[in-house]
Amino acid sequence: MxxxxxxxxxxxxxxxxxxxxxxxxxxxxxxxxxxxxxxxxxxxxxxxxxxxxxxxxxxxxxxxxxxxxxxxxxxxxxxxxxxxxxxxxxxxxxxxxxxxxxxxxxxxxxxxxxxxxxxxxxxxxxxxxxxxxxxxxxxxxxxxxxxxxxxxxxxxxxxxxxxxxxxxxxxxxxxxxxxxxxxxxxYIKKDFKNIKIMITSGPTYENLDPIRFIGNYSSGKMGFAIADSASKRGAKVTLITGPVNLKTPKNVTRINVVNCLDMYKKVHKTISEQNIFISSAAISDYRPEKISKHKIKKEKNKKTIFLIKNPDIISSVSNLKQNRPYVVGFAAETQNIKKNAYQKLQEKKLDLICANKISIYNKIFNNNFNSLFLLDSNGCTKLPRSNKIELSQKLLDEIIYRYEKNRFKNSW
The missing domain is CATH 3.40.50.1950 (Flavin prenyltransferase-like)
Structure with a gap:
């Protein structure tokens, strides 16, 4: 070194x-x-x-x-x-x-x-x-x-x-x-050489009619920063992203999707080939039961839209019986950050979860800075606030340590 x-x-x-x-x-x-x-x-x-x-x-x-x-x-x-x-x-x-x-x-x-x-x-x-x-x-x-x-x-x-x-x-x-x-x-470490990583990033848009959708404020910056850093450290990176206006990192395979079902299909197409799966995308939990073929007109003061649940992509990956990768999730919480994140870690059977607080006054989406709590079965580690490029490097340090430790454990 x-x-x-x-x-x-x-x-x-x-x-x-x-x-x-x-x-x-x-x-x-x-x-x-x-x-x-x-x-x-x-x-x-x-x-x-x-x-x-x-x-x-x-x-x-x-x-x-x-x-x-x-x-x-x-x-x-x-x-x-x-x-x-x-x-x-x-x-x-x-x-x-x-x-x-x-x-x-x-x-x-x-x-x-x-x-x-x-x-x-x-x-x-x-x-x-x-x-x-x-x-x-x-x-x-x-x-x-x-x-x-x-x-x-x-x-x-x-x-x-x-x-x-x-x-x-x-x-x-x-x-x-x-x-x-x-x-x-x-100096760039090459500690991810020969490791395949799939990363989901950005928002998903669920169409209501030809011009309207249900979405969120995710910019995709964190996922793209992770993809860029992982690629520079030797990983073979597949980045599946919702609609964002970001440049594709060098040597990263980018796949564009729009909605949750699109992302689900693209994830499972090659997930069995991956060593690590990082789900940083802000995926819509629900989608409209019916998509109007024509623009919905403004008629009454109230409008009822029926929603149905989207597939849970990260749970579907963490519950794979064969060729299951090391699974890292993200949790954007407005309250009880660590408690809610730990619950999500257990319910979805994740290996690691990255939690951060969001609120009206502390915007994380579309921001260049963030801080994270990392939770796994061994406890909690905090990554202090820094720009997302630096934070992605620190996060990858934590992931590679746990991944190698987990792989060594499973080899026995």
């Missing part, structure tokens, strides 16, 4: 955004470490950064031309910020000043660095450095909080002696800490 981690930065495209702070003197060492790891580094400097360190120094160490102009008429393509935004595997702002942090929070793109950040889909890591009073200022703390919610990564700061003579929070973390972060960021 350690040997794999040593090569995680090889040929990675890294944009290093240098802002105007005294900690810019640490940047040559950071560039040297990145290049020693095999990374390809492009430096973008703000106007203020040039007051603290020269372009020549950074250009010599990085081996690349330093970029600091939004529109460079010396090149054929003057829209270089779009090219750079697409080129980057990750963008690191170090040192990141309070001014640049405020611009990012507000979406201001008035220089090359902030424009690249606004135009890029790459992960953006901010390494703050400033006086401790500036760091603790309500505006700065609010800006950092908002950027975290947008899935920016905040690295540091550290406590130490500052250029003004104060001692406190606001010092830039060391280049080695940044390298360790990058190693972990790009």
């Amino acid at each position: 350690n040997q794999e981690k040593k090569n995680t930065l090889l040929n990675k495209h890294i944009i290093l955004g240098v802002c105007g702070g005294i900690s810019a003197y640490k940047i040559p060492e950071l560039i040297r470490l990145l290049r020693n790891k095999g990374a390809i580094v492009r430096i973008v400097m703000t106007k203020s950064a040039k007051k603290f360190i020269t372009k020549l120094t950074l250009q010599t160490i990085s081996g690349n031309t330093i970029l600091n102009t939004l529109f460079d008429i010396s090149t054929k393509n003057t829209i270089n910020h779009i090219e750079l935004a697409k080129w980057a595997d990750i963008i690191i702002l170090a040192p990141a000043t309070a001014n640049t942090i405020a611009k990012l929070r507000a979406g201001i793109a008035n220089n090359l660095l902030t424009t690249i950040c606004l135009a890029s889909k790459a992960t953006i890591a901010i390494v703050p450095t400033m006086n401790n009073q500036m760091y603790y200022a309500k505006a700065t703390q609010d800006n950092l909080k908002k950027l975290k919610q947008r899935e920016f990564i905040i690295l540091g700061p550290d406590i130490g002696k500052q250029a003004c003579g104060d001692i406190g929070m606001g010092c830039m973390i060391s280049p080695l800490k940044i390298i360790n972060f990058l190693n972990n960021h790009f």
Whole structure:
């Protein structure tokens, strides 16, 4: 494992955004470490950064031309910020000043660095450095909080002696800490290699007439995050999803469905081939007894619609007599979270259930963040609130541990 981690930065495209702070003197060492790891580094400097360190120094160490102009008429393509935004595997702002942090929070793109950040889909890591009073200022703390919610990564700061003579929070973390972060960021475990996983995701829509349906607010983000993470960790993933507007993760087989009966059929078509089944879809429990061929007209103040129960997909899988996979369910509860989830775990004969609280005031559906309680026969584990990408990785850590333990137990 350690040997794999040593090569995680090889040929990675890294944009290093240098802002105007005294900690810019640490940047040559950071560039040297990145290049020693095999990374390809492009430096973008703000106007203020040039007051603290020269372009020549950074250009010599990085081996690349330093970029600091939004529109460079010396090149054929003057829209270089779009090219750079697409080129980057990750963008690191170090040192990141309070001014640049405020611009990012507000979406201001008035220089090359902030424009690249606004135009890029790459992960953006901010390494703050400033006086401790500036760091603790309500505006700065609010800006950092908002950027975290947008899935920016905040690295540091550290406590130490500052250029003004104060001692406190606001010092830039060391280049080695940044390298360790990058190693972990790009390192992907392959602990799901040769494991087949089927995941259901998103809502289901039960038609009332040609234009209306019964549905829910599920965005499918959690299921897609799990599918993406599992695929990167080596799993062969089949993702069966209701109607969502999400991009299919790389190397994932996607099957689109509309209603519960569609999903039931697609699940059971290949469920006997799967090792793990994760049911994160928000499936409609009921469907209309009859679907009107024509639009239902507004006639009376009240309208009676008869509903019939849909098949319970996860129960049908957990009760398979042959080739039963390891079964993971989800429970979205408004009250008595753990009690209701544990009851569902037992009634449906699941191996593991992931429970979270939803309410009018604490929306989980269509949100980028979540927290989970994991319950099985051995007790309860809590996964604290984090973005769904990070949460999916932690969930898969728990699943693979239990799956391997269960498989070892059954082999005896």
